[in-house]
Amino acid sequence: MNAIEKLEKLLDREQFEKIKALNNPELHEFLAEWIEWLEPDKVFVCTDSPEDEAYVKWKALYYGEEKMLETPNHTVHYDNYYDQARDKANTKLLVPGGKAIPFLNTKDRDEGLREIRELMKGVMKGKELFVCFFVLGPRNSVFTIPAVQLTDSAYVAHSEFILYRKGYEEFKRLGRNARFFRFVHSEGELDDRKTSKNLDKRRIYIDLLDETVYSVNTQYGGNTIGLKKLAFRLTIQRAVREGWLSEHMFLMRVNGPDGRKTYFTGAYPSMCGKTSTAMISWENIVGDDLSFIVPVNGVARGANVEKGVFGIIQGVNPEDDPIIWEILHSPVEIIFSNVLVKDGKPYWNEMGVPIPDEGENHSGKWWRGKKDAEGNEIPPSHKNARFTVSLEHFPNVDMEALENPCGVEVGGMIFGGRDKDTWPPVREAFNWRHGIVTMGAALESETTAATLGKEGVRAFNPMAILDFMSVPLGEYLRNYLDFEKKLRKAPKIFAVNYFLRDENGNWLNHKLDKGVWLKWMELRVHGDVGAIETPIGYIPKYADLARLFEEVLDKEYTREEYEKQFTIRVPELLAKIERIETIYREKVGEVPEELFQVLEDERKRLLEARERYGDYISPFALEGE
Numbered sequence: 001m002n003a004i005e006k007l008e009k010l011l012d013r014e015q016f017e018k019i020k021a022l023n024n025p026e027l028h029e030f031l032a033e034w035i036e037w038l039e040p041d042k043v044f045v046c047t048d049s050p051e052d053e054a055y056v057k058w059k060a061l062y063y064g065e066e067k068m069l070e071t072p073n074h075t076v077h078y079d080n081y082y083d084q085a086r087d088k089a090n091t092k093l094l095v096p097g098g099k100a101i102p103f104l105n106t107k108d109r110d111e112g113l114r115e116i117r118e119l120m121k122g123v124m125k126g127k128e129l130f131v132c133f134f135v136l137g138p139r140n141s142v143f144t145i146p147a148v149q150l151t152d153s154a155y156v157a158h159s160e161f162i163l164y165r166k167g168y169e170e171f172k173r174l175g176r177n178a179r180f181f182r183f184v185h186s187e188g189e190l191d192d193r194k195t196s197k198n199l200d201k202r203r204i205y206i207d208l209l210d211e212t213v214y215s216v217n218t219q220y221g222g223n224t225i226g227l228k229k230l231a232f233r234l235t236i237q238r239a240v241r242e243g244w245l246s247e248h249m250f251l252m253r254v255n256g257p258d259g260r261k262t263y264f265t266g267a268y269p270s271m272c273g274k275t276s277t278a279m280i281s282w283e284n285i286v287g288d289d290l291s292f293i294v295p296v297n298g299v300a301r302g303a304n305v306e307k308g309v310f311g312i313i314q315g316v317n318p319e320d321d322p323i324i325w326e327i328l329h330s331p332v333e334i335i336f337s338n339v340l341v342k343d344g345k346p347y348w349n350e351m352g353v354p355i356p357d358e359g360e361n362h363s364g365k366w367w368r369g370k371k372d373a374e375g376n377e378i379p380p381s382h383k384n385a386r387f388t389v390s391l392e393h394f395p396n397v398d399m400e401a402l403e404n405p406c407g408v409e410v411g412g413m414i415f416g417g418r419d420k421d422t423w424p425p426v427r428e429a430f431n432w433r434h435g436i437v438t439m440g441a442a443l444e445s446e447t448t449a450a451t452l453g454k455e456g457v458r459a460f461n462p463m464a465i466l467d468f469m470s471v472p473l474g475e476y477l478r479n480y481l482d483f484e485k486k487l488r489k490a491p492k493i494f495a496v497n498y499f500l501r502d503e504n505g506n507w508l509n510h511k512l513d514k515g516v517w518l519k520w521m522e523l524r525v526h527g528d529v530g531a532i533e534t535p536i537g538y539i540p541k542y543a544d545l546a547r548l549f550e551e552v553l554d555k556e557y558t559r560e561e562y563e564k565q566f567t568i569r570v571p572e573l574l575a576k577i578e579r580i581e582t583i584y585r586e587k588v589g590e591v592p593e594e595l596f597q598v599l600e601d602e603r604k605r606l607l608e609a610r611e612r613y614g615d616y617i618s619p620f621a622l623e624g625e
């Protein structure tokens with residue numbers, strides 16, 4: 001029996017017709033094999049019709065994976081108490097022979113496939129399987145990658161309808177030419193709260209050879225939403241092979257003087273400010289998490305891979321995040337996950353308004369003071385609780401940029417992480433190489449609640465992408481360094497640090513200060529302001545920041561604040577170079593030689609500056625030159 005005959009037997013007439021209309025034998029083969037293997041009771045195939053999307057939404061409620069909230073179109077979903085973040089340990093890249101690659105979690109492909117197939121055999125008995133088609137990037141463009149998702153979670157399928165562009169018609173158009181990604185997900189057995197039960201058998205296996213990702217016994221979006229962090233491993237591999245960039249970056253428009261529009265991408269690790277930055281209310285959002293950057297006629301052009309936001313809700317408050325706040329309180333389609341619910345209303349930590357003392361949350365029935373099995377007090381919402389919403393509802397979305405099949409010209413690229421004591425709030429690289437090496441490849445950040453495990457540990461995280469890296473780091477960096485050669489004018493590279501602290505652990509900056517750094521970077525892209533040359537790049541002059549603080553935030557910015565924040569911390573910077581160099585020399589292997597040269601040059605500049613000015617160098621001392 002060939003694949004299409006098999007499918008005719010496995011699917012009811014209506015569903016079968018939808019599949020038959022897609023002229024792609026490879027797709028048919030894949031579907032026949034997996035539907036047979038997963039043994040669902042029922043299969044639903046989603047086309048791009050609003051009815052099919054509505055069906056999935058209704059099924060998420062019907063099967064109890066989501067519950068309605070008071071506001072129309074709002075629902076809440078819970079993940080298991082121990083399934084609240086990405087599971088790095090059980091996320092593995094399947095490579096032939098299980099070849100060890102530094103910093104990557106690999107596993108022998110045959111063994112991995114055997115294991116995951118075993119875990120998935122008949123896993124959908126008694127369940128409904130949803131077959132969904134989406135695309136990454138704008139449709140019918142240089143960025144487009146079609147993808148098919150198989151899942152028994154209507155919540156996962158629903159999330160994808162919010163986050164991705166529909167792709168059934170694109171599959172139809174492309175026919176057998178579709179080079180598509182595949183995602184197979186099962187939440188596995190559920191408990192009475194409809195959360196995944198067999199967490200000890202939670203696995204996320206990425207088959208780089210077949211561009212297929214398998215995910216089982218988990219529901220948390222970062223582990224399950226195929227087109228998000230799972231596809232990301234596959235797009236990085238494609239990008240490095242094909243000479244473009246697939247990055248963990250937001251994409252936003254910063255509005256310059258006289259209506260000038262400048263687009264920036266920014267790479268920060270999970271929970272380090274991508275969404276908050278892209279959502280600055282007076283600028284315009286294009287994307288908040290994943291960007292493709294492709295060289296087109298010598299110009300770096302960027303596009304959002306997605307069309308929605310799976311954002312962290314903790315800390316969203318009416319003062320700092322007026323737009324998200326407004327959206328979260330309007331009747332547009334939103335999935336809240338792992339928040340506190342009381343009388344049909346969602347609540348979350350640090351929301352700036354009083355929170356009830358009891359209700360339901362990710363731990364089940366909750367009351368203030370409730371402790372978990374480990375004796376830890378359970379907060380109202382999980383730190384990694386999220387909202388899922390489509391960008392079309394954002395008053396500040398740049399729709400033209402989001403939908404443009406040619407993407408937008410990238411003027412600047414920003415790198416940043418959680419760093420309490422080393423980098424200044426903002427600086428500009430001397431050139432592409434300097435930025436890619438000392439800001440991107442040298443990025444370190446403290447671990448957060450976006451992944452399971454200990455928080456607050458400083459960790460090497462080049463380009464904020466290490467969790468998703470799928471090729472040897474050296475190859476990835478080679479591609480990055482070479483990218484410049486494909487461009488007539490490379491984007492400027494910047495680094496930011498929103499997380500500096502003083503001796504007592506207090507933040508040195510307010511959450512909205514980033515709005516000022518963005519305006520400064522916009523001016524720098526066009527050469528509109530001067531800067532102070534330091535051993536680690538260009539930093540802003542006090543006078544320019546004082547003026548921008550006034551204009552942007554209507555705030556006074558004192559010389560003392562500036563000096564404290566922009567002091568060049570030579571011992572910390574030297575120690576960092578030491579750490580980074582050691583990692584690349586001793587642990588990574590096959591690193592482009594120029595990386596060491598660039599680090600060495602930076603070290604020399606720092607040592608010379610220390611000779612003249614001492615360990616902690618005031619920016620005013622350098623400006624005087």
Ligand SMILES: Nc1nc2c(ncn2[C@@H]2O[C@H](COP(=O)(O)OP(=O)(O)O)[C@@H](O)[C@H]2O)c(=O)[nH]1
Nearest residue numbers: 269270271272273274275276312314315498511
């Ligand atoms: N202290 C401080 N916290 C911030 C700042 N920006 C964002 N955050 C917090 O960092 C967390 C994650 O931010 P988010 O933008 O969602 O990160 P993403 O995962 O990179 O998109 C949230 O809890 C924010 O409240 C900032 O400038 N300063």
Ligand SMILES: C=C(OP(=O)(O)O)C(=O)O
Nearest residue numbers: 086222269270271289450
């Ligand atoms: C979905 C995620 O993205 P981020 O925290 O980068 O927004 C994640 O890391 O699980």
Ligand SMILES: [Mn+2]
Nearest residue numbers: 274275311312
């Ligand atoms: Mn985010």
